[in-house]
Amino acid sequence: MILEIAANSVASALAAEQGGADRVELCTALELGGLTPSHAQIALARDRLRIPLYVLIRPRAGDFLYGDLECETMQRDIEACAALGCDGVVLGVLDAEGNVDTPRCRALIAAAGKLGVTFHRAFDMSRDPVRALEDIIALGCERVLTSGAQASAVEGAALIRELVVQAGGRLAVMPGAGITAQNIAALAAATGAREFHASAKRGLPSGMRHRRPVPDDMQAGELRSDAEQVRAVATALAIAVQDATSF
Numbered sequence: 001m002i003l004e005i006a007a008n009s010v011a012s013a014l015a016a017e018q019g020g021a022d023r024v025e026l027c028t029a030l031e032l033g034g035l036t037p038s039h040a041q042i043a044l045a046r047d048r049l050r051i052p053l054y055v056l057i058r059p060r061a062g063d064f065l066y067g068d069l070e071c072e073t074m075q076r077d078i079e080a081c082a083a084l085g086c087d088g089v090v091l092g093v094l095d096a097e098g099n100v101d102t103p104r105c106r107a108l109i110a111a112a113g114k115l116g117v118t119f120h121r122a123f124d125m126s127r128d129p130v131r132a133l134e135d136i137i138a139l140g141c142e143r144v145l146t147s148g149a150q151a152s153a154v155e156g157a158a159l160i161r162e163l164v165v166q167a168g169g170r171l172a173v174m175p176g177a178g179i180t181a182q183n184i185a186a187l188a189a190a191t192g193a194r195e196f197h198a199s200a201k202r203g204l205p206s207g208m209r210h211r212r213p214v215p216d217d218m219q220a221g222e223l224r225s226d227a228e229q230v231r232a233v234a235t236a237l238a239i240a241v242q243d244a245t246s247f
Contacts, residue, residue: 001188001241002195003234004054004174005225006030009037010044012201012225017051019200019230024049025090025118027056030199030223033121034058036077039084046084054088054118055081057108064094064122071104078111088116090145098127100135109139119144121176124156133163136171143172145197152178153187160191181232185240196237200229 004023005016008030016024026045027034034056037045042055059066059073066074071093078089091108093101100119109117119141126132129149136144146163148156153175163173175187176197184196206221 001237003237004195004197005230006034006197006199007225008223010041010048013045013049015225015227016230017049019227020234021051021230023052023054025054025056032061035061039080042081042086043084046086052087054090054116055086056120057089057091064092064125065096066093066104074108075111078108082113082115086115088118090118090120092120092122094122094126098125100126100132102135102139105139117141121145121147124149129159129163130166133166141171143174143195145174145176147177154178154183157187157190160193164192181236184233184236188237188240198233200225200233202226202229
């Protein structure tokens with residue numbers, strides 16, 4: 001069983017490792033669904049982490065229909081990840097009809113070279129999950145991150161299980177969205193998945209003593225993955241594995 005943590009900063013990535021995560025997906029702006037982090041954040045994370053590092057390649061919030069300039073941006077970000085020694089990238093592109101845009105994805109995957117590739121939750125916005133999964137497998141992706149086309153992986157557990165069966169070991173189907181220490185064991189049993197994606201984050205209060213009458217989001221603290229929450233999720237997953245193998 002693998003636990004991947006979506007880390008929205010270098011500090012979050014280090015907390016994920018401290019808490020027992022098996023892999024980090026580095027991003028920024030989790031409140032927008034995650035965007036590509038800066039070159040400096042990627043470089044620092046690669047220098048400091050001793051567990052595999054995947055980087056989210058998403059140039060903007062919103063849909064997954066990208067134009068030429070956005071695809072060129074993503075390609076250059078992927079090339080930078082390869083040059084920095086990252087282990088993989090997380091990407092996804094759809095066409096206007098809601099299908100996997102295989103030509104654009106193929107070009108991005110080619111830029112990744114030997115890096116591992118995860119297809120992200122653009123999958124959940126696709127028209128036909130069965131067809132999309134076959135397209136993603138044909139592209140050579142290692143895994144697909146999905147909530148089962150629902151708001152959370154718990155709500156989408158039935159579809160996730162169907163996808164695990166359909167994949168038949170050709171790639172990993174990784175549930176993500178709303179996964180906690182309280183539900184990960186039941187989700188593992190319900191889906192048959194062997195990789196899981198969580199953020200295990202908490203809000204940190206701002207350290208600013210000086211305050212001004214401006215919008216709260218300009219004076220708020222930060223969201224950060226919490227080592228204790230990561231450890232709780234990792235422990236719950238390990239206990240689920242132990243229970244499953246004890247019979």
